[in-house]
Amino acid sequence: xxxxxxxxxxxISTYLMMIVLIVLALSIVALMLSVNAFIAGNEMVAxxxxxxxxxxxxxxxxxMLQSRRRASSMKIEAPKVMTTIECKKCxxxxxxxxxxxxxxxxxxxxxxxxxxxxxxxxxxxxxKEKEKTYGV
Amino acid sequence: MFTAMEVxxxxxxxxxxxxxxxxxxxxxxxxxxxxxxYGQRIQMYVMIREVEGSLHKLRYIKEEGRKITIExxxxxxxPQTDPSDRVDRYLEYFTIAPQxxxxxxxxxxxxxxxxxxxxxxxxxxxxxxxxxxxxxINNLENTLEAAMALNFIYKVVRHYYIQGKKTxxxxxxxxxxxxxxxxxxxxxxxxxxxxxxxxxxxxGDGAGPLVAAKLMHGYETRKVPKDCVVATVPIxxxxxxxxxxxxxxxxxxxxxxxxxxVIDENKGKISSVIMIDAGLKLEGETVGEVAEGIGAAIGGPxxxxxxxxEAVVKYQIPLNAVIVKEDIGDAVxxxxxxxxxxxxxxxxxxxxxILERTKxxxxxxIVGVGNTxxxxx
Ligand SMILES: [Zn+2]
Numbered sequence: 001x002x003x004x005x006x007x008x009x010x011x012i013s014t015y016l017m018m019i020v021l022i023v024l025a026l027s028i029v030a031l032m033l034s035v036n037a038f039i040a041g042n043e044m045v046a047x048x049x050x051x052x053x054x055x056x057x058x059x060x061x062x063x064m065l066q067s068r069r070r071a072s073s074m075k076i077e078a079p080k081v082m083t084t085i086e087c088k089k090c091x092x093x094x095x096x097x098x099x100x101x102x103x104x105x106x107x108x109x110x111x112x113x114x115x116x117x118x119x120x121x122x123x124x125x126x127x128k129e130k131e132k133t134y135g136v
Numbered sequence: 137m138f139t140a141m142e143v144x145x146x147x148x149x150x151x152x153x154x155x156x157x158x159x160x161x162x163x164x165x166x167x168x169x170x171x172x173x174y175g176q177r178i179q180m181y182v183m184i185r186e187v188e189g190s191l192h193k194l195r196y197i198k199e200e201g202r203k204i205t206i207e208x209x210x211x212x213x214x215p216q217t218d219p220s221d222r223v224d225r226y227l228e229y230f231t232i233a234p235q236x237x238x239x240x241x242x243x244x245x246x247x248x249x250x251x252x253x254x255x256x257x258x259x260x261x262x263x264x265x266x267x268x269x270x271x272x273i274n275n276l277e278n279t280l281e282a283a284m285a286l287n288f289i290y291k292v293v294r295h296y297y298i299q300g301k302k303t304x305x306x307x308x309x310x311x312x313x314x315x316x317x318x319x320x321x322x323x324x325x326x327x328x329x330x331x332x333x334x335x336x337x338x339x340g341d342g343a344g345p346l347v348a349a350k351l352m353h354g355y356e357t358r359k360v361p362k363d364c365v366v367a368t369v370p371i372x373x374x375x376x377x378x379x380x381x382x383x384x385x386x387x388x389x390x391x392x393x394x395x396x397x398v399i400d401e402n403k404g405k406i407s408s409v410i411m412i413d414a415g416l417k418l419e420g421e422t423v424g425e426v427a428e429g430i431g432a433a434i435g436g437p438x439x440x441x442x443x444x445x446e447a448v449v450k451y452q453i454p455l456n457a458v459i460v461k462e463d464i465g466d467a468v469x470x471x472x473x474x475x476x477x478x479x480x481x482x483x484x485x486x487x488x489x490i491l492e493r494t495k496x497x498x499x500x501x502i503v504g505v506g507n508t509x510x511x512x513x
Contacts, residue, residue: 045156081470103384105512124476
């Protein structure tokens with residue numbers, strides 16, 4: 001990432017963080033006021049303030065978590081790519097991680113068991129997460 | 137109305153329930169009025185922020201793509217000088233489509249322009265990465281092409297974003313915001329394609345060449361124009377000419393010219409052309425599903441599809457297609473296991489087509505369409 005874009009992203013997150021912190025502080029004040037009101041015997045006001053305080057707190061925590069998740073999704077993730085190697089003669093099969101220069105049907109070193117040439121038969125990536133079906 | 141001085145002691149001292157509910161109702165009215173008059177504007181700012189976030193992500197992806205490209209060129213091509221400037225210049229490279237006011241003969245004009253572009257880009261890569269071989273030049277060209285696409289997407293989104301901010305027009309912003317999820321998906325697809333190209337990994341689009349390679353493996357191949365190979369393979373008592381782009385470098389070849397050449401060599405005595413390609417799946421369909429149909433299964437700018445259709449119409453040859461379903465993201469990112477596994481299913485389906493649609497002793501053409509990166513023969 002260039003310096004330019006990294007400073008821009010941090011600027012956004014500090015701006016957002018400031019708002020979130022202010023809301024969080026206000027929600028705590030609201031909760032404190034609610035306790036005060038409760039002690040004073042004003043239960044309806046206490047209830048209002050309690051609800052406001054919790055909603056504000058929930059909202060700010062939600063935004064905070066979401067911005068963190070967004071920050072983590074800012075990467076181009078490199079999937080794990082596997083190479084399958086097979087010996088056609090003795091059916092010896094092994095799977096290893098992809099190395100630069102691998103391609104399907106590339107001849108490799110002789111097989112450990114029968115000295116026949118081994119070839120790459122497949123290169124693929126495994127997708128971990130199952131796709132959602134949305135119930136249809 | 138209360139002033140703050142009056143209200144605050146009430147809040148802390150207790151007993152001021154009325155004042156608090158007054159404040160709350162005033163607050164409610166204020167919020168109501170603000171939303172009544174400024175609702176659309178607030179909505180617009182929310183949209184602008186959303187677009188802004190995506191734009192930052194696009195810029196990040198684009199920069200990352202550029203970085204990977206330059207690193208790969210340095211690693212493989214061992215250039216004497218820093219390739220960054222050249223890469224930056226290359227990222228701005230454009231191609232002008234031929235004028236289509238009078239569309240007669242436009243296919244060959246487009247073909248010519250695409251050829252020139254390809255040659256020019258390859259030459260440029262050779263200069264940037266002098267130590268690379270033919271396969272690596274193809275891979276680097278593909279990598280650069282993906283970086284170019286990312287750069288273009290970023291610039292177009294930025295254009296509409298700035299235009300929207302300048303005009304503060306809800307409709308400019310809204311159009312951008314509406315298509316943004318699709319644009320982001322495409323950008324992410326290009327980003328993973330770029331990584332796959334830089335490493336030389338097979339991509340989902342390689343389903344066709346993979347099937348062709350499986351059929352022709354072990355048989356002698358010869359080159360046909362342009363950048364394609366053909367092997368003569370006996371299948372179920374028929375003689376099959378299997379065509380694919382020449383691997384394992386990143387390359388789609390020109391199957392149109394290759395099919396035409398093979399048909400002409402056999403003076404049109406071909407009883408069927410079967411095309412195998414990766415087909416776009418709809419949401420809800422499973423990746424790696426195999427489907428069968430009629431017509432020229434080939435994407436791209438349409439030049440090859442045109443040429444194949446022209447060649448088969450000339451000799452009235454039936455044109456069959458077998459496709460492997462995948463979405464755009466799968467098509468340009470490293471090949472998923474489901475797609476690699478579907479190659480055998482495709483071969484089964486194709487053998488059915490051959491048995492049902494042709495007679496013993498017939499000559500057929502089987503074309504594996506797609507980018508053959510990471511797939512040899
Ligand atoms: Zn062996």
